[in-house]
Amino acid sequence: MEGGFKGGEAYQKYFLPGAYLTTYYSLDSGPAPKAEVLKFSLEFLHKTFGPGGLMGDMLIDIGSGPTIYQVLAACSSFLDITLSDFSDCNRQELGKWLKQEPGAFDWSPVVKYACELEGDSGRWMEKEEKLRAAVKRVIKCDVNLDTPLAPASLPLADCVLTLLAIECACCSLDTYHAALHNLASLLKGGGGHLVTMATLGLSSYVVGKYEFSYLTLEREELEQAVLDAGFDIQELLQAPKLYSVSLAPNTGICFIVARKRPEP
Numbered sequence: 001m002e003g004g005f006k007g008g009e010a011y012q013k014y015f016l017p018g019a020y021l022t023t024y025y026s027l028d029s030g031p032a033p034k035a036e037v038l039k040f041s042l043e044f045l046h047k048t049f050g051p052g053g054l055m056g057d058m059l060i061d062i063g064s065g066p067t068i069y070q071v072l073a074a075c076s077s078f079l080d081i082t083l084s085d086f087s088d089c090n091r092q093e094l095g096k097w098l099k100q101e102p103g104a105f106d107w108s109p110v111v112k113y114a115c116e117l118e119g120d121s122g123r124w125m126e127k128e129e130k131l132r133a134a135v136k137r138v139i140k141c142d143v144n145l146d147t148p149l150a151p152a153s154l155p156l157a158d159c160v161l162t163l164l165a166i167e168c169a170c171c172s173l174d175t176y177h178a179a180l181h182n183l184a185s186l187l188k189g190g191g192g193h194l195v196t197m198a199t200l201g202l203s204s205y206v207v208g209k210y211e212f213s214y215l216t217l218e219r220e221e222l223e224q225a226v227l228d229a230g231f232d233i234q235e236l237l238q239a240p241k242l243y244s245v246s247l248a249p250n251t252g253i254c255f256i257v258a259r260k261r262p263e264p
């Protein structure tokens with residue numbers, strides 16, 4: 001990849017929410033690797049947040065981007081959901097869907113799949129309404145700050161969710177470790193959970209005509225970073241699910257559910 005690390009400012013200038021969504025999140029374009037990754041993610045999230053899974057008052061999704069798939073399962077088990085992202089364009093895109101504005105992305109195929117997993121594909125419209133009601137705010141975040149949600153300040157959360165975002169925000173393994181520590185500070189001690197998903201073996205991915213950097217991680221590096229940030233890993237799922245050789249040539253994906261250790 002030319003030009004090395006491309007962080008938050010590149011997202012502000014060059015990220016195209018619409019292109020990202022149609023490239024990586026259109027389920028109805030038939031069998032495609034990206035659709036398999038999305039379905040696999042929805043299945044993992046259903047298992048994690050579905051009946052008998054994680055629940056609580058407050059969940060904060062970090063680096064939401066323009067997507068809402070990641071909180072479809074959680075909106076039935078958390079009362080107060082915060083979506084957050086570094087980029088203005090992504091927060092605006094989220095607002096379009098939440099307020100049902102013209103031009104909002106059609107998430108209905110994804111919502112229907114999530115409802116199928118819950119054994120109720122007929123109630124997808126109610127699911128969308130439930131999610132809209134559960135999302136209480138969409139705010140700026142920067143994982144590289146020791147107060148990632150500043151200037152907003154929220155009560156400590158029961159769960160921090162972050163998919164495919166920290167790796168885009170960090171230029172090195174050291175900054176990745178620091179970012180996880182920053183996210184740990186948003187959680188209740190001794191009970192708060194981190195749920196994260198990273199793509200393995202990826203160094204960049206394409207949105208539209210722009211190539212964004214992605215911190216290349218192996219499973220062991222991800223695992224160690226979560227442990228070092230003060231978590232005990234409760235579940236780790238690695239899968240050889242691939243995105244696209246031309247757009248995002250990864251070697252697999254990895255999910256982790258971890259519980260924050262009690263403060264010393």
Ligand SMILES: C[S@@+](CC[C@H](N)C(=O)[O-])C[C@H]1O[C@@H](n2cnc3c(N)ncnc32)[C@H](O)[C@@H]1O
Pocket residue numbers: 007008011015062063064065066067070085086087090141142143144162163164165166168169
């Ligand atoms: C690949 S997208 C992931 C979006 C979504 N979570 C998903 O699962 O598709 C990466 C996101 O990270 C955000 N980002 C980049 N730098 C960041 C930073 N320093 N802090 C928080 N988010 C950042 C970008 O704005 C972008 O929305």
